[in-house]
Amino acid sequence: MHMLSFTVPDICDTFDDLKIGDLFLNSYGGNEKFYGQIITAKCEHSNSVVKDIVKENGKGKVLLIEHTGSKLCSMVGDQIVNQAFDNKWNGIITNGHIRDIEIIKDIDIGVYAKNSFPLKTDKSRGVGIINVPVTFGSININPDDWIYVDANGWVVSSSELKF
Numbered sequence: 191m192h193m194l195s196f197t198v199p200d201i202c203d204t205f206d207d208l209k210i211g212d213l214f215l216n217s218y219g220g221n222e223k224f225y226g227q228i229i230t231a232k233c234e235h236s237n238s239v240v241k242d243i244v245k246e247n248g249k250g251k252v253l254l255i256e257h258t259g260s261k262l263c264s265m266v267g268d269q270i271v272n273q274a275f276d277n278k279w280n281g282i283i284t285n286g287h288i289r290d291i292e293i294i295k296d297i298d299i300g301v302y303a304k305n306s307f308p309l310k311t312d313k314s315r316g317v318g319i320i321n322v323p324v325t326f327g328s329i330n331i332n333p334d335d336w337i338y339v340d341a342n343g344w345v346v347s348s349s350e351l352k353f
Contacts, residue, residue: 194223196353198342205351211344213285213327218294219271219301223340226252226280227350230333233286233318234259237266237311243320244270248279252300252337256324257286263311264289266303275299281339285326300339 202210229251231239240255253274255265266282268290274282281300287307288294294301321333329346331337336347 196225196338196340198338198340198345201338201345201351205347207347209329209331209346211327211329211346213329215283215285215302215304215344217300217302217341218288218291218306219281220296220298221281221300224252224281224300225336225338226250228252228254228331228333228335228337228346229320230254230256230322230324230331231318231320232256232258232322232324233265233311235261235263235312236314236317237270238313239318239320240265240270241273244274244277244279244282246277248274248277251279252281252283252339253279254324254326254331254337255282255284255286256326257284261312262287262307263309264307265311266301267310268293268297271297271299271301283337283339283344302339302344
């Protein structure tokens with residue numbers, strides 16, 4: 191099976207040692223099926239660290255952003271998604287919100303989020319931390335785990351899956 195011909199249900203049927211995502215997310219990017227090795231970010235009120243991460247080469251990587259703040263704001267917008275696309279990231283997933291969805295839908299990258307919300311983050315309130323464990327729903331995810339995503343849902347594996 192070619193990697194991009196995978197489906198998350200087929201992965202669930204084939205592999206045992208998986209964490210099956212129980213946080214239901216919506217697809218906003220131009221590519222709803224992707225996979226990669228996970229880079230994590232944990233952000234409370236500011237997405238400054240996210241802007242820095244997507245400036246790096248993201249080939250084969252997926253950025254997972256855990257929004258831990260109580261204030262409703264958008265962790266990802268079109269500028270971050272464009273930068274991630276330019277630097278070859280496979281995708282961005284947040285348990286929080288995004289904005290600029292009318293632009294992001296036309297960028298050929300995977301983007302999943304809880305929902306859209308138009309307010310940007312508060313840059314004066316911390317920058318966030320990277321490469322730490324994050325939690326999406328009841329699933330604990332570590333940096334360097336692998337995630338596989340499509341319209342059916344998402345799964346995490348501690349190592350790259352071999353088809």
